[in-house]
Amino acid sequence: MEDLSFHHPVRERAGGIRQSAIVGVVASGNLEVLVERVLPDAECAVEIKTAAMGFGEVWSAVIGDFVERYSPGGLKFSINDGGARPDTVSLRLAQAVRLIAGSDR
Amino acid sequence: MTSWRNNRAARDARIAAGAGLAHGKVVEAPDATRLLEAVIRPGDRVCLEGDNQKQADLLSRALLAVDLSKVNDLHMVQSGVVLPEHLDLFDRGVAKRLDYAYSGPQSARIARMLFGGKIELGAVHTYLELFARYFIDLTPHVALIAAVSADRDGNLYTGPNTEDTPTVVEATAFKDGVVIAQVNDIVETVPRVDIPADRVHFVVKSDKPFFVEPLFTRDPAAITEGQILTAMLAIKGIYAPYGVQRINHGIGFSTAAIELLLPTFGERLGLKGRIATHFALNPHPALIPAIESGWVRQIHSFGSEVGMDEYIRARSDVYFTGPDGSLRSNRAFCQTAGLYACDMFIGSTLQIDLQGNSSTVTTSRIAGFGGAPNMGADARGRRHPSEPWLKAGAEADPDSPAPLRRGRKLVVQIGETFGDKNVPLFVEKLDAIELAEKLNLELAPVMIYGDDVTHIVTEEGVANLLLCRTAQEREQAIRGIAGYTDVGRGRDRSMVALLRERGVIRRPEDIGINPLDADRNMLAARSIKDLVRWSGGLYAPPSKFRNW
Numbered sequence: 001m002e003d004l005s006f007h008h009p010v011r012e013r014a015g016g017i018r019q020s021a022i023v024g025v026v027a028s029g030n031l032e033v034l035v036e037r038v039l040p041d042a043e044c045a046v047e048i049k050t051a052a053m054g055f056g057e058v059w060s061a062v063i064g065d066f067v068e069r070y071s072p073g074g075l076k077f078s079i080n081d082g083g084a085r086p087d088t089v090s091l092r093l094a095q096a097v098r099l100i101a102g103s104d105r
Numbered sequence: 106m107t108s109w110r111n112n113r114a115a116r117d118a119r120i121a122a123g124a125g126l127a128h129g130k131v132v133e134a135p136d137a138t139r140l141l142e143a144v145i146r147p148g149d150r151v152c153l154e155g156d157n158q159k160q161a162d163l164l165s166r167a168l169l170a171v172d173l174s175k176v177n178d179l180h181m182v183q184s185g186v187v188l189p190e191h192l193d194l195f196d197r198g199v200a201k202r203l204d205y206a207y208s209g210p211q212s213a214r215i216a217r218m219l220f221g222g223k224i225e226l227g228a229v230h231t232y233l234e235l236f237a238r239y240f241i242d243l244t245p246h247v248a249l250i251a252a253v254s255a256d257r258d259g260n261l262y263t264g265p266n267t268e269d270t271p272t273v274v275e276a277t278a279f280k281d282g283v284v285i286a287q288v289n290d291i292v293e294t295v296p297r298v299d300i301p302a303d304r305v306h307f308v309v310k311s312d313k314p315f316f317v318e319p320l321f322t323r324d325p326a327a328i329t330e331g332q333i334l335t336a337m338l339a340i341k342g343i344y345a346p347y348g349v350q351r352i353n354h355g356i357g358f359s360t361a362a363i364e365l366l367l368p369t370f371g372e373r374l375g376l377k378g379r380i381a382t383h384f385a386l387n388p389h390p391a392l393i394p395a396i397e398s399g400w401v402r403q404i405h406s407f408g409s410e411v412g413m414d415e416y417i418r419a420r421s422d423v424y425f426t427g428p429d430g431s432l433r434s435n436r437a438f439c440q441t442a443g444l445y446a447c448d449m450f451i452g453s454t455l456q457i458d459l460q461g462n463s464s465t466v467t468t469s470r471i472a473g474f475g476g477a478p479n480m481g482a483d484a485r486g487r488r489h490p491s492e493p494w495l496k497a498g499a500e501a502d503p504d505s506p507a508p509l510r511r512g513r514k515l516v517v518q519i520g521e522t523f524g525d526k527n528v529p530l531f532v533e534k535l536d537a538i539e540l541a542e543k544l545n546l547e548l549a550p551v552m553i554y555g556d557d558v559t560h561i562v563t564e565e566g567v568a569n570l571l572l573c574r575t576a577q578e579r580e581q582a583i584r585g586i587a588g589y590t591d592v593g594r595g596r597d598r599s600m601v602a603l604l605r606e607r608g609v610i611r612r613p614e615d616i617g618i619n620p621l622d623a624d625r626n627m628l629a630a631r632s633i634k635d636l637v638r639w640s641g642g643l644y645a646p647p648s649k650f651r652n653w
Contacts, residue, residue, distance in 0.1 A: 052527065058594075085522075085523040085527055087564045087565075087588055087589075088329075091331070094620065095621060098621055
């Protein structure tokens with residue numbers, strides 16, 4: 001197990017009013033993302049517990065691109081990772097933003 | 106005086122030596138080894154029919170049991186090295202030299218035996234290439250083949266898995282070789298004649314049906330969102346703009362996803378009848394929903410697929426079938442069709458390098474080539490025009506006058522940037538090169554050469570290599586869709602941005618696709634059971650795919 005933590009300043013607040021949402025499952029090659037609206041509007045935090053060791057650089061790149069693209073201000077993401085591929089991580093994070101923005105069903 | 110009929114005399118002598126064990130042409134199974142000892146000579150070139158699917162398993166075991174003082178040092182020339190017995194022959198010394206095309210399930214052991222010097226390797230071929238050599242310099246002295254049934258005269262019915270048999274028999278029987286067939290049954294009249302009796306010298310009745318594996322069945326339940334996304338990108342970003350109708354699909358999950366998206370996503374894009382109408386393809390079940398929805402007009406097949414027999418019989422407008430109603434497959438003809446008459450090959454691979462060369466070889470596994478290099482190669486002898494072929498040719502070479510410009514086959518590699526166990530698809534150097542160095546091979550086993558590849562699709566987008574003008578552009582186009590792999594993170598961001606402006610790289614949003622829409626609910630079938638339902642109960646999946 002490895003714990004990783006990222007904090008980013010963010011351009012703008014994430015849309016919607018939901019306070020929390022959860023997507024994905026903890027399984028081999030998959031991950032669970034809990035997103036909570038608990039931070040100031042210009043901040044974003046990502047806390048990761050991962051089963052795969054030694055992928056800090058890749059996580060950093062994935063999270064950096066995600067923050068740049070979706071501007072998830074005010075959101076804290078807690079990730080339980082079962083060794084998912086980077087593209088799956090990107091997809092789950094985007095799904096989490098969509099879900100907490102409330103545009104999904 | 107010079108004789109010009111020595112080979113015929115030798116063949117007659119072999120047949121005479123075996124005739125003592127036969128009633129007419131029929132030999133009992135317990136006598137199979139004695140038959141082979143009588144007919145085969147040391148050093149012979151022998152084709153032990155190992156196809157992609159069908160295996161002459163009884164004759165394999167019989168050959169393995171020969172007396173080494175009578176039969177040894179054989180040169181095996183067979184497309185598939187699939188059964189353990191195929192390699193046991195080399196361990197025992199029955200065989201010494203090997204020329205082959207595909208070794209899927211034996212890929213790890215064949216690598217060990219090559220390293221250990223147990224096998225003297227001729228070459229690893231593509232199917233068409235090995236078949237071609239059957240007629241030039243690798244003609245078998247003896248062919249050991251498999252069929253469903255025979256009549257007393259030796260007429261053979263090969264059933265849906267005809268595969269390589271006609272090619273093997275043609276090369277052997279018409280060049281003074283001996284053909285021995287194992288059959289499941291001896292019948293009064295065969296359902297249809299796939300191989301005429303005068304090309305068959307001995308028939309051995311097997312106590313159980315020959316081995317066939319359901320190699321091409323992909324369970325829709327295992328298709329991931331990433332594969333669905335790449336499939337959507339391929340359909341909207343390649344199939345649609347080029348108007349590709351004549352296609353060969355690989356056998357991975359990405360292409361299964363494409364097949365299952367045609368009746369849903371493809372239908373919504375209004376593409377029915379405009380794309381994916383004609384296929385060189387095995388009759389695998391993932392295509393059933395597209396067939397039932399009226400997308401597919403015609404399919405010619407290399408082999409068959411377990412469980413599809415009744416469905417194929419009931420859909421003879423789509424498949425090639427014999428007078429008996431069952432599928433007639435033929436690997437050599439279908440490979441030729443894939444090479445010359447299809448405008449696109451799309452398939453997956455294990456490794457792609459910075460020039461676009463791809464390989465399924467790793468340092469511990471030599472899986473061989475099978476047919477992909479024939480499908481995934483531009484046919485330089487092609488002369489008939491078609492819309493996708495001309496459009497691809499114009500993109501590659503915009504300056505030549507149109508009447509003198511070659512078209513190009515679309516050769517598409519599709520995959521996720523990370524494969525199983527997070528192994529990256531993109532690499533700086535192929536494992537195949539390291540293997541070639543270790544084994545002293547003159548050629549690295551490259552599945553598809555980079556200069557034949559026209560597009561690469563990943564979840565990050567589509568790279569159109571036809572539009573690249575320099576090696577550097579090509580490298581950055583590949584890095585630009587390589588995601589978070591080392592190769593992808595090593596990209597030159599400004600150059601990738603320029604390539605995107607020129608349309609060399611197209612992101613999902615450039616194609617009008619939201620990755621969040623990639624959902625399993627879009628698949629026309631989400632389980633094997635769904636496929637059975639689509640087929641009206643005609644598809645009968647083998648037990649390993651039944652979970653209900």
